[in-house]
Amino acid sequence: MSPLIRIKPSMGPLDAFWHLANLFAPAWGLAALLAAAIKLVWWREVAALPWLRLWLWGGSGGTLACIAALAVLGRDGTMAGYGLLLLGVALPQWRLMLRR
Numbered sequence: 001m002s003p004l005i006r007i008k009p010s011m012g013p014l015d016a017f018w019h020l021a022n023l024f025a026p027a028w029g030l031a032a033l034l035a036a037a038i039k040l041v042w043w044r045e046v047a048a049l050p051w052l053r054l055w056l057w058g059g060s061g062g063t064l065a066c067i068a069a070l071a072v073l074g075r076d077g078t079m080a081g082y083g084l085l086l087l088g089v090a091l092p093q094w095r096l097m098l099r100r
Contacts, residue, residue: 027062031089057092
């Protein structure tokens, strides 16, 4: 074996953490933006609904949508995956608003 060929080590724990954090960051960021927009636009209708609850439900739905898109499509970053992410974030927050 040539001394110039080096085998890279596998992903370490810190690399794995950042890899997963970057996979789910769009879901939680979009959930935060949508929760803030809901609280700004429909502030009278959702006054009793805490922002944190909107964010947690939207982020959880977006996380599940990211996992589903990865399982069905086989990779991240497709337009269909982003569409599923948008539905995964919006539907739980919409459901919370309807309950009020």
